[in-house]
Amino acid sequence: MKNLKQKTFTFLFFLLLHCFTLALCLRGDSEILVRVKNARLDDPNGSLNDWVSNGESNSCNWTGVTCDSQNHSIISIDLSGLAIYGGFPYDFCRIRTLQNLSLGNSFFNGTLSSQPLSLCSHLRLLNLTLNYFAGEVPEFSPDFTELEVLDLSANNFTGNIPVSFGRFQALRVLSLSNNLLSGSIPSFLCNLSELTSFDLAYNPFKPGPLPPEIGNLTKLEILFLAGSHLVGHIPDSIGKLVALKNLDLSSNSLSGEIPSSIGGLKRVEQLELYDNQLSGGLPESIGNLSSLLRIDVSQNILTGKLPEKIAAMPLDSLNLNDNFFEGEVPEVLASNAYLQQLKLFNNSFSGRLPENLGNNSDLLEFDVSTNNFNGELPKYLCERKKLQILIAFNNRFSGSLPESYGECDSLNYVRIKNNQLSGEVPDGFWSLSQLSFLEMQDNRLEGSVSPSISRARGLTTILISGNEFTGGIPANICELHNLSVIDVSGNHFSGELPTCITGLKKLLNLRMQDNSFSGEIPSSVDSWTELNELNLSRNRFFGTIPPGLGDLPVLKYLDLSGNSLTGEIPAEITKLKLNLFNVSNNKLYGKVPLGFDSELYLSSLLGNPGLCSPYLKPLPRCSSPRPRHNTWYLAVVLTLCVVLLLGSLFWFFKPKYLAFGRKPKRAWKVVSFQRVGLIEEDILLSLKEDNLIGAGGTGRVYKVKLTTGEIVAVKRLWGDTQNPDSKVVFKSEVESLGRIRHRNVLRLLSSCSGDDRRILVFEYMENGSLGDVLHGEKGGGLLDWPRRFTIALGAAQGLAYLHHDCSPAIVHRDVKSNNILLDEEWMPRVADFGLAKTLKRDVGEGPGAMSRVAGSCGYIAPEIALSPPAEGSDNGIGCCGDLDQLIDPRMDPSSSNYEEIEKVLDVALLCTSAFPINRPSMRKVVELLKDNKLSSKIILQ
Template sequence: MAGRPMKIWFKRISALLCLSLVWAPSAAVTDPNDARVMVKLQQTWGSVLTTWTGNDPCGDKWVGTLCDANTNQVIYMTLINLGLEGEIPPEIGSLPALSNLDLSFNDKLKGSIPSELGNLQNLKLLSLQQCSLTGFIPASLGQLVNLTYLALNGNKLTGPIPSALGALSKLKWFDVAYNRLSGSLPVSSNNAAKLGLDTWPVIQHYHLNNNEFSGSIPPELGGATECLHLLLEYNQFTGTIPDTLGNMKSLQILSLHYNQLSGPIPQSLNKIVSNGTAYLGLHQMRVNNNMLTGVVPVLDALDSLEFVDFSNNTFDPQPFPSWLNASANTIQTILVEFSNLIGPLPSDILSYPSLQGLYAKNNQLNGTLNIPSTLGRRLRVVSLENNKLDQLTFATNANLPNISLNGNPTCSGTGLVTAGPLLCGTVVPPATLWNSPLVASSTCPVCDDPLLTSNPYTCRCSKPLIVSLEIRAFTAPTINDTDLWEKMRNQTYSSKNITTFFKIDQIWVRDASINNEKKVLVRIYFFPLIGETIDEVTETIIKVAFTQQLVSYTSPFKPEMVKSIINSGAISSHGSHGFPKAAIIGIAVGAGGLLVLIAFLVFVAVKLKRRAEEERKKNPFADWEKAQDGDAPKLKGARWFTFDDIKMMTNNFNEDNVLGEGGYGKVYKAIEAGTGATFAVKRAQEGSKQGALEFKNEIELLSRVHHNNLVGLVGFCYQKGEQMLVYEYMPNGTLTQNLRGSKADWPLDWDRRLLIALGAARGLAYLHDNADPPIIHRDVKSCNILLDKKMNAKVADFGMSLLVPDEKDEKTRKVKGTMGYLDPEYYLTSHLSTKSDVYSFGVVLLELFTGKAPISHGTHIVKTVRNLWDSAGIAGVRRTLDPILDGTSMDELEKFVRIALVCTEDTALERPSMHEVVMQLETLVGPKAHIMPGSDNSIASKASKSDTRIPLPMSNMMSDDFEPASGQFSQAFSHGSSSSHQSAFRYSGGFGPSPVQPK
């Protein structure tokens, strides 16, 4: 095991060396105007940004900046949590090419937001979270017509929201929470310019909570049909809840609590339903602590409801809202405290399958409480104190959760005997603090340095990066549940940008607590894999992932916001140079035992040589050297396993170890004794076995290809009439299983599907372009794309693979493949080429889009999608979209479908090469394309040392006038020279690249 960290360390160093090549400065200096502005920023913040040296930001690699390679202008500036002090200089508004500006978590950054920021016409993201900014939000920000993300939360801003911001027609994210903003919300009907919060056609997030807004909630907000979160809690809103909110068909979270709202809850909310579409429908409704009247309406159509809180209002006397039974399969928490409820509880309420908490204290509920033997398996808390329940029935075998009946008649007099002290004892207040049990039970050593923290999973002392989150609408009944936080750890690990840089045991949810507003604060520690501190690149990626909401959580952890990001190693890391302490100790010890080490190595070498000679004599291929069929297999790293070896590893081919089965045979999970290494063994069944020569050729082929997106061959067995191949083990199964099979319980989100598509494309592009000689897979399909423990895609099963054929023998090949994926031109003409793989890959892309098999109900997926595209474009194709992906950007969906359709053109000449497909997918995926595993074959890696400009995919593929069936496009794609197109960026510092479309 000692060699593994070393290999990882070398990989990390190699990656940084590769990045340094891309970051190498060109001869050209920064654009003079941008250089002048950046020098002003250097003068303002230079005492903190010690890495900003020289007067050429692009050429001198200023940390956190990204430059356009053609114009030498600054296009990205990401300076998160770097201790910036002072104000934001107004000169920053004179960077005309700037598209991303993120200065979040610099709590010493004061003063007002410069109105000059409105001059940044290319700005798409502006994030100034958790600083100490004061003053008004400048109306000039309304000039940022390309802005999609605006986050000003966690400052000290005052005054109203300017109506001029209504001009931001592309805005999707608007967060001004935790400020001191006031006044009424601007809408188009109350100002001459006809602008306001209702003139954002694609807005998805209104985060306005914890301010001092007043007046009524504008009915115009109901027109935001793409809005997911409407957070207006902790303000001073008055008036009624508008009926128009029922028109927000995409709304998932409605938070109106702690205002002064009156009148009834509108019946129109009953329209926000999922209609069977995952992730749609109203999930949370919080209207507690207002002055609402009337009765809670019947909202029985809400089929996604997880959390409701009607507590602390002035409702008329009403029975318990039994319509909640309609949501029994989804409802997790019900709060109806101080809600003037009368009558009995629904007899089956404690059997609701998803119910975790019921809070109904201080009402007038009466009658009998029935505690059945079949309680909901997730039920944790039932709070019914201070009601009029006078009878109790429960099965003696009931496994009682935390039920409190204190203050009910059944807990006085003779009723107390029936109820018992367990139900009528002193009410235990809910836990407000949870600490990881790994702290108390860990046997890890205590770290000497107070800045060092012991990783409870590896027992290594290091300085973690600490991210503190606030969960604004926590839906679980208690935080004192370790399984709950383990779920958060897993969700953190599997989210965007995190899994690329971390192993699961580097992430630790340290503790959680509840604040006065019943919001949950959580601290997540990110430990370095090697050394004491996290490297700069990884730190930046984590910061961006959290501040720009790229980490995705599900219930009960949403919506969440970042409260702080602290690097516990920042104090010492910048001033530390030279060898790490561990390395110095290692060198000292090594020098003292050098002679002993040499003697030991000689002994091991001799022993291994003898063992190899013995194995060679037993190797069945040894005799092939004399055969007319050719030399013995020339293997590169593949091991030879005996039949007994594999029999032992698979527990005598036990059926419990079967991972899958196909026409070739069965695949078994195998665990090697001693090392504990896990493999997948494919065992050929009778009738599918090859001749010795063919089997030898396949092994040679597989042992020759090595790529992060190809399943690696570990070894083989050719003994006792068996043909077995031993592969690396892929714990997350096949893409088919994850889309619609045994692993579909955790659906793949859109970003993961994009990364899977890109990973598989890179593997195929390697086979076509970099294998020597090139290889055609010939059986590309979703069940031959496997997912490793980090959900990275790897192409598998090369049983039908062929070397790129010569013209002489192309037509002599027997057509092979899988129906639904088979290239129609190859099927009709027997003419095989790499473009046959491209067609099959296009079918896989459509599977990722629809979630369906290639042939369904007698219809082929390519024909269905192409007909819909031809008749109605992306709007028509969207009808086939996997419901799980609802809410995905239409722009991204359209680009994805364009790629899929051009891959599945009828003739090979009209299809792109796999290398061109990789470039298009890298553009669609964005910055993650250059940092995900397997990126050694990415565009970035092809940049030469002398030229940091990077080839850009041909722009016409993403243009608005692209048609997959267009001969003009096909000709341009097939014959265009990608080398003549250069991308428009160069990046420097600790920030990864982001493609920029050519002008």
């Protein structure tokens, strides 16, 4: 009995001692947490306000802290997404029971050092993704024997992958993607036999092969090496990855054939090999991958036919676009019950598509454009009422549009141009409620536009030119308030133009040429503030030209030729800065207005017998009233005689004057891209200091008034004019810029090149540059928030045009406030293309032609320059937590603007992301700026 009491006492003593020890340890760990928080972390949102050591609170209940359920020791710290600032908190690792440390999606920064990092060798998980750590990836000590997850992705790490990374024998997940790592992908990473996820994507590695030892990672489920500068062949050992579910080798420079060993990936669900240089055909062995759901081998140089075994697979996405596949699509594809995306565009497929395609599947996206398909479009594409995208342009499809398409309420994007489709469009097709983009031009479609089109309230673009449509344009079209482009040209439309069409405020382009429209042109056009192009040529319009057209702020193309218009040309039209003007072949009369009384406009005036001009031939001279007094007549004659005499004397003595006082006239080559009354001598005489309005790295800019009264900006370029290469580059770049037509890009009117100088003539911008307005004597107070937003959106639209709509595309490479010019209405123009580069492969240019640094410091991409513009921060933008500190006080924004300002700032942060893959395209930027439903933190999918 005595022994039992003694044993019980001993047990209770040690139990109390253990509990006391645990309490002391837990209290000590709590002190560590509080000390790190106060000394190392910045918590602007107060997310860690409950981290207070007062003897009563339990740290296991603190934000981000997780404890063991039995002994209550701290095992995990997770501060992900809490917007915490600071350096790496090494002292957290003094908590010996800590297993997991997650700091992802915050604002941690600075470098990692090997020695203090050794404190964390007992960790099993270290997650630092989506932060701002920089410098080289540190070596990890051999003590990291328990580490299972290491995620350093989406930071600014540089240098090589350390050799120590090959010693993580317990590592299951390794993610280093979206950094600035160099060197090549080391083979020693293939020693990590426990890896299930291997992610090195989107790093600027040195071009090199995928190590053949990759086949050693037999437990691998995810292999993500997109954008890693891989070259050479895909190794045969890839087939040994029997556990692999996702293989992504896209956006590299892999070549050769897809190895047949890929058929060994029995569990693979997603196969991404797009955007490489792979050749040959799809191996038959892919048909053995019974778990495969998505395959994308687009943008390669693959050839051959689509194997029937692949067409029979349970795929939900098949993407073969931009290759050289040929032959017919196997019928068995139509039996696929899982197919959601079918993309076969830009190949050489022929024959008919399977008739039952879509009948057995939930098809969402269908794109077979630019092939040689014929026959009818499959009528069951929208059988499940889920089809959203229908793209079939540039084929030889015939027959009528299936009636079932008129019941496809899910459809929002249609492009079926350039086929041989005929018959009437189903009535319901015009009124699809989700439809936003409709492109059906260059077919043989007939019938009329249904009044039910008013139900398609989201429609922005109607392109139905080059068909055989008849009837009138229904007034119901005026209910589509989002319309921006209407092109009904080249049909058999008739009747009057609905006057309500002038109420479409978002209209950019209205093309109705080559029809039989009649009646008068609507005179009240005040709402067309966005209209850039108006083409009503070759119709039967009569009446006068509305003077109000001259007040449209951005109209650049006006073609009213080939009608029966009468009256005089309104003088108001001369206020427009037109790239194209044509009123020929009408019944106009009267004197040609002064702004059009030039040889440049002669062809645009012919065919109007009643027009007259005192200068232009063959137009008749305008008759003048008979003089009342002979003295007046004599005075005029004498004046003319004196002028002729003085002129003769001048030309007689001019050669001698040139011989003694001036250089002889040099040969000039003039290229005009717009219609301006340009005389080279006038330009040269105006290049003087009194007219200087600016100077930069590429030349000096002068304000010049032409003899026509128009004011232009003339830029005299620096540089070696005798260098043959320089001449070729100048010619190429000028021709590219001369073709640009966009309201937010500065127009190049003309170029002059001679032996000793090169000159560019641009439209003149009355309000100078955005940089001058914001930082110069004018002061930013002239720009309130709505005006600044308009400038930002306009500049984005101009750049989007250069990137996506020019052919070839143009990259500016020096976008800054000084290169955004403002016209009289404060509308922006992207300007100064001295550093611009067209995205085409010129002779003698290698793939690195764009790699050289170009642009002003602070405005170039970090990965192109030697170092980022703002080292260790979000380009200097993301360091401030208070929006008020970023807002220009001269703007005096109202409280209603704050949300919009914050949304625009979100877009700016995306554009200045340290990782190119996270930066949106300019087309996406325009969408984000226009979107009124931007979230407070935008995440691009």
